[in-house]
Amino acid sequence: MLKELDVEAWINGRRQGLTGVYGTVSEIIDNVRNNGDSALYEYAKKFDKIELEHLRVTEDEIDEAYNSVEDRLIECLTQAEARIAEFHEFQKHDDLWLREVSPGVTLGVKTTPLSRVGCYIPGGRASYPSTALMTAVPARVAGVKEICACSPPPINPLTIVAFDIAGVSEIYRVGGAQAIAAMALGTESIKKVDKIVGPGNVFVTAAKMLLRDNAEIDFPAGPSEIGIIADSSANPSFVAADILAQAEHDPNSACVLVTADKSLIDAVSKEVERQFSTAARREIIEKSLKNSGYVLADSLEDAVEKMDRIAPEHLSIQVADTLSVLNKVHNAGSIFAGPYTPVACGDYASGTNHVLPTAGYSKIYSGLNVNHFCKTSTVQIVDREGLEEIGDIAETLATAEGLIAHAESVKIRRK
Secondary structure, three states, rough: OOOOOHHHHHHHHHHHHOOOOHHHHHHHHHHHHHOOOHHHHHHHHHHHHOOOOOOEOOHHHHHHHHHOHHHHHHHHHHHHHHHHHHHHHOOOOOOOEEEEEEEOEEEEEEEEEOOOEEEEEOOOOOOOOOHHHHHHHHHHHHOOEEEEEOOOOOOHHHHHHHHEEEOEEEEEEEOHHHHHHHHHHOOOOOOOOEEEEEOOOOOHHHHHHHOOOOEEEEOOHHHHHHEEEEEEOOOOOHHHHHHHHHHHHOOOOOOOOEEOHHHHHHHHHHHHHHHOOOOOOHHHHHHHHHEEEEEEOHHHHHHHHHHHOOOOOOOEEOOOOOOHHHOOOOOOOOEOOOOOOOOOHHOOOOOOOOOOOOOOHHHOOOOOOOOHEEEEEEEEEHHHHHHHHHHHHHHHHHHHHHHHHHHHHHHHHHO
16 A cells, blocks of 8 residues: 655655645735735635634634533643643743853843734644644743634634633634735734744645745645654554554645565555554545655665655654664654654644644754744843953954944944
């Protein structure tokens, strides 16, 4: 059931899916820019098959959502929120730090949270209350005052509860590229945001890329992926289960097993077939597996090198010497080390963030974290003694560049 893949062709294929929808997405963006809320109502009717009375979820509707959700689910969301908040608290920096680097010269950094951010939470084929937590909690921990969230209608009550637990200030029934356009540009109902975070399909991701002049984004976070590095010690049923778990996300999801053990490939392929026969989301998995397969490496070292070229969103390491391989990995959104660390742990319960760069972008982007919701300003405090220490350097270099007024602004203070 698993086919052999070419690494470069696979990577190129993931990127082409994004660029192929730019034309359609541009039309949606223009419609929202020109028509605001009316375009959002139009798209809800066209794409979601719903005629909305209003876009924003009301306080009464939030209360109704709590009443319709089982207590145990609310308890689990609350526990997950606490773990996510705790992990992201570790990432916080002091609001201001200062260091005297030489007599009279003090340098530092002031960290300031963004004022308003937008969180996008996918819907449609499944609801993702966990992603509501993953996007909003680090924003709240960072100190963002206004957290706006969009998700396609109808929004699952559990997702609405998750938004509330996470500290979201506004929830809107808007999905797809039109939601990204609304948050980036602003409409009558949805105030413009400074930054947009969250995963989505190729249309959502394309909209984020096209609107970066209007609102910053976290990174391209398209259809989900997993890369698995495994050796002969790996349990084929575990590997197969991880492949199917990722494959059930979306028809455009993808899974890549990289190993030097041909017999493991055969065993995993059989296990995939066996587990697929009883899987709940077979229609989605079947399509997703067409994007998936294996890469046969020459050695474990070669497997690591090939996986680094793939730069997967999720990386599972299932080998005898886990830490040795972990230390050699350079490119991965989130790493799941050891046979008893399924991606689902990071998706729901451990506290790490599951909003991650896809399509090879983990080569240059980090997964969602507190830093995405902050900006920094460098600080310098120079007294008279410090100006004597560095003034001549500044004057000399400014003069060499022909910026005489720069030099004079130092010289006048040294007289």
